[in-house]
Amino acid sequence: MDLNYSNEELAFRDEVRGWLAKNLPSDLSDKVGDHEHLAKEDLVRWHKILAKQGWIAPAWPKEWGGTGWNVVQRYIFEEECGFAGTPPLIPFGLTMCAPVLHKFGTEAQKKRFLPRIYDCDDFWCQGYSEPGSGSDLASLKTKAENKGDHFLVNGQKIWTTLGHYADWIFCLVRTDSQASKRQEGISFLLIDMKTPGVTVRPLILMDGGHEVNEVFFEDVKVPMENLVYEENKGWTVAKYLLGHERMNTGRIGVSKRELSKLKEFAATQLKDGKPLIDDVRFRDKLSRVEIELMALEITNLRFLDQMRRSGQPPGADVSMLKIKGTEIQQSLTELMMQAVGPMAQPFKPMNGGDFDAFTASLAPRYCNTRKTTIYAGSNEIQRNIISKMSLGL
């Protein structure tokens, strides 16, 4: 057994790290580090920098711009980005819609959409959840009637992350309500957000931020050519996507960055005249999170090693990366809020007064991070997956 990266992997890590040090604009990493709101321009700008370098879509087939990196290299790249504090890469186009098109799309669809995803000329969002269909996704009701030359779509999606930025949305829709199994009447449609009848309504989260939306479809005409794979076979597409690209759910690089920031911050906060980080009660809590993160990193590497050698996509066990990764993110934001003590309470200045924006961002950040154990398959659903698929319970 050898827990260490090979020399080649270390060289690759250094290459990525060196490149990031030179090419990640400091105004962007400052924004990320200070938990400031990232505008669409910030996200697109970083996307385009990586696209220019040829590193925006590592997992894609090489002829479409993939890098040919193996799973370990891809992981190293993602973790280095996380640790450096890059803006997040929005997954909806790059790692959700694109893999689907690679696997199920027609040549015409690939040519039409993939280059624009690569260059972020189109901003994508995801239309899965509905008000009545969250964990139970297969119960979705948004209806698409086959009218011969187009589908007529009516219904509503919810939790549409960055839908207000998006040019396109990929949707699961019901095309056959009579199917014997609910999963069999679902199709995968690509919908232009500018189509008449599409309305986006913001859902404001408790930290005051606008990141998710409701999207309404009222008699929206979608050309037949925007159907991916076969009609009523959308669930196959969705399942493929679910098993794809789940290795970064631990977000270890991001948590490492937050951990080191927490240590720095706790060293500046005083408790009875001494740095808070020297307070044994606080330091023990911090150490526990650090140790949990250490364990998760090695668990993640063990899964990667298995994947690399078997060549198989990750099994149900990767659900535990999401469970532990999100719990660690939540613990870190909570400790950060506790570190700032009474100064966690101020939120928004009144009457245009000045304000310590960073300390005021810590409690809202704690609030916001509660979403991580809910989204992308709640941690309860992840536990169901492990108990059913891995343990046979």
Place this chain on the structure above:
Amino acid sequence: MNFDYNEEQQLLADSVKRFIGKDYDFESRKKIVASDKGYSDDVWSTFAEMGLLGLPVSTDHDGFGGGALDMMGIMESIGEGLVVEPFLATTMGAQFVARGGSAAQKKAVLSQVIEGKLKLAFAQTEKGARYNLAHVAAKARKSGSGYVIDGEKSVVVHGPCADKIVVSARTSGADTDSKGISLFLVDANAPGVTIKAYRTLDELRACDMVLKGASVGADALIGNEGEGLALIEEVVDYATALVCAEAVGAIRSANDATLEYLKTRKQFGVPIGAFQALQHRMVDMVVSYEQAKSMACLACDKVDSEKDPAERKRLVSAAKVRVSEACRHVSQESIQLHGGMGMTEEMKVSHTFRRLTMIAQQFGDIDHHLERFSG
């Protein structure tokens, strides 16, 4: 032994509960929070009419002479309704005067408070002080017959609407000495006092306060010069007991909303409350509620009856530790069990979450009170 409220306590608790249920529903509260002042004068007058402001004031000063136990039911309702009016802040200010003030101060302040004409706040925390009540760097020096105060106070909850603010400042000693702290009743608009107002995460108004050569008369001093810490500890313990009771109400509200959601939200063809994994978590939330309620009872009883300050502090801290644990547990679980909806501004439970998160740290977080409990 009798854990029921007595008839008077129950009547008052019921009338507050009725008022909040009828006139302080979530939609009305939203409008109040969004208003310029961030609280409602009408609601404040109603509190005065209902006798809430006079309840903790002694009968000698036209109050009803209630203790913390008498306030419990009110505080629970305030927690349940997420009331944003400056009730606790004003009550704290009045307690400083009632417990430590001169006859003249009591006369000038208490009857006005009871009538709803005077709002108060307490300016204590400073940068770097965390929860240490002895950490007071603001200075007050004698000048003529009065004092001049210089210093900066942080997170003065309800400071922006307060007419008078109780300010702690050091008349002698080093920044964290237990001796040498004095208390002053300062007019909010006195020369040399500036405030920077903000909204808090839990939708209250608060401010940072700068005192620069702020002069006050000798009659502004509450209690004896340099002996303020014991009174600060006494009043903060009292307020901590009250905020424990407020937490109990907020926890109940979060639990009620979550239970209702488990019964009505359907996935996989059944209410999600049919899943045992969620049932057990709901049960644990109820256990947390009961444990928190028990400790809130203990704290309120002891701040009224315990004569030994060391024992009072130990028991109030025990209560605050347990209640803060319950605040964390229930608030986090209530959001998780609501799923995405719990994250949204439009659901009351996300507001309850924020208040509970802040109560868990108010007047000291778990670590602070563990330390105070175990000595």
